[in-house]
Amino acid sequence: MTSLLRYKIMFRLLVATLLLNLTPGFAEIDVYLLAGQSNMDGRGKVEKLTEKQCRPSKSAEIFYRNPPHASEGWQPLQPGYSIAPKYKGGLPSPTFGPEIGFAEAIGKAAPDRRFAFIKGSKGGTSLRRDWKPGVKGQPDTQGERYRYFIETVKQATEALAASGQAFRIRGLLWHQGESDSKASAEAHQKRLVEFAARLREDVGVPDLPIVVGQVFDNGKRDTVRAALRTFSEADPACGLVTVEGLTTWDAGTHFDAKSQLLLGERYAEALLEVQAATEER
Numbered sequence: 532m533t534s535l536l537r538y539k540i541m542f543r544l545l546v547a548t549l550l551l552n553l554t555p556g557f558a559e560i561d562v563y564l565l566a567g568q569s570n571m572d573g574r575g576k577v578e579k580l581t582e583k584q585c586r587p588s589k590s591a592e593i594f595y596r597n598p599p600h601a602s603e604g605w606q607p608l609q610p611g612y613s614i615a616p617k618y619k620g621g622l623p624s625p626t627f628g629p630e631i632g633f634a635e636a637i638g639k640a641a642p643d644r645r646f647a648f649i650k651g652s653k654g655g656t657s658l659r660r661d662w663k664p665g666v667k668g669q670p671d672t673q674g675e676r677y678r679y680f681i682e683t684v685k686q687a688t689e690a691l692a693a694s695g696q697a698f699r700i701r702g703l704l705w706h707q708g709e710s711d712s713k714a715s716a717e718a719h720q721k722r723l724v725e726f727a728a729r730l731r732e733d734v735g736v737p738d739l740p741i742v743v744g745q746v747f748d749n750g751k752r753d754t755v756r757a758a759l760r761t762f763s764e765a766d767p768a769c770g771l772v773t774v775e776g777l778t779t780w781d782a783g784t785h786f787d788a789k790s791q792l793l794l795g796e797r798y799a800e801a802l803l804e805v806q807a808a809t810e811e812r
Contacts, residue, residue, distance in 0.1 A: 560691065560698040562647045564734070565630060566662075566680055567707035569654030570744070572597065573613035573628025574780070575791035584631065585610055591634045591646040594687035595622070597653050598679055605647070605690060608634055612650060627788075628652070629704065632795025640803055647698065649687045651680040657710040658722045664729035681733050700736050702802045706744035708755035709784060719758035727766065740805040742798055744772040749783035768809050770801035
């Protein structure tokens with residue numbers, strides 16, 4: 532092979548590589564996992580949002596699964612991937628969760644990035660039973676919602692890979708605890724530690740940043756709120772989102788539309804801090 536021919540081949544390979552990396556479909560996507568019960572699923576009313584906030588996103592997608600409901604694959608992010616009690620319609624629904632505020636805030640922080648949210652959440656579920664990680668490889672010991680969520684992550688990431696998308700799982704947003712309010716702080720913290728360890732193992736990201744959100748303080752959830760704080764302080768790859776100043780549309784449980792947006796913004800701020808601290812280590 533002559534030097535000129537070798538040069539031409541190398542040049543063509545270089546051009547092909549550059550074009551591949553510049554093609555939007557091949558840019559690495561930041562994947563975020565969203566799990567928990569009703570305030571993660573979301574009970575904010577879509578009708579309270581602006582027209583702009585209701586538009587499908589051009590930079591973020593969502594893969595939602597709350598059996599028997601599902602997004603039927605990846606969809607452009609927009610409000611409505613939430614199933615409130617007694618809702619029988621399709622998706623998008625009339626309610627939304629913190630992903631809307633989260634997407635807006637994290638998009639402003641990284642305007643050149645693309646985002647994908649894998650969301651598996653259901654109201655009224657407990658960490659004690661429904662989200663119990665059980666024994667690895669023994670589904671009968673695991674809670675139904677935990678099994679569903681791991682299945683959802685697998686389905687969603689396989690779909691990304693099949694489409695030729697490079698991706699990286701960057702963090703977990705967790706909001707749950709109302710259904711475990713009668714547990715002691717020690718018991719709930721232990722369950723959180725077990726859940727986080729198994730989830731990190733099952734998704735293959737040992738140092739996965741995790742941000743947990745406080746449940747609303749109605750005077751009967753002190754143990755859960757204490758457990759969430761202690762867990763976040765003990766885990767260097769974990770952060771805590773406070774709900775101070777947020778409001779609910781019902782008697783002290785479900786955040787209203789304005790507060791759901793603020794909750795999502797706080798999740799973004801906390802997660803960016805945890806990511807930065809994790810990368811420094």
